[in-house]
Amino acid sequence: DGGITQSPKYLFRKEGQNVTLSCEQNLNHDAMYWYRQDPGQGLRLIYYSQIVNDFQKGDIAEGYSVSREKKESFPLTVTSAQKNPTAFYLCASSGGSYYEQYFGPGTRLTVT
């Protein structure tokens, strides 16, 4: 089945620790994206990548880092510099005719 996978579904970390969220797609899409969603809020773009080995900051990149070494994979690291890391993190990819995006199931990160 083609799609986007994110793991784990739930993640708990202590404050001060870096944590890496996984995102893999087998849709052969060139572009991939990371969003953050807080309760009752809209999506906010963290980073995106339109091609392997290249990525751009989104609206709220501070405290996050990414890599894009393979077309299929776009991991997100939430660093200890991110002040409020607890949130729902969504990965997406696009490459269809109208550039619609498809989302993975998300990772719910809780930092205490």
Add this chain to the structure above:
Amino acid sequence: RKEVEQDPGPFNVPEGATVAFNCTYSNSASQSFFWYRQDCRKEPKLLMSVYSSGNEDGRFTAQLNRASQYISLLIRDSKLSDSATYLCVVNSRGNTPLVFGKGTRLSVIA
């Protein structure tokens, strides 16, 4: 002015009702338009693309008015399962990030 604006709702409607959501966008160069649906604590899912001539998919009809920079979604014969947040989404250029509205919440009541 926000790039994509939607009425946050909530819209509370009885089963079987017809409900319409509107959305305005600020970038006149926008090229692609979509409606996504997001259930509580789940990822957004593409509901339908919006074409210039308007399009219909079962009980759902989407319209685009480029002159007024306005998109609409009409849901006929609402079902309980239609309860969700509906996101208006716009693409300005190619494979650049989509711009998401904050969503309109719909509750269909028995």
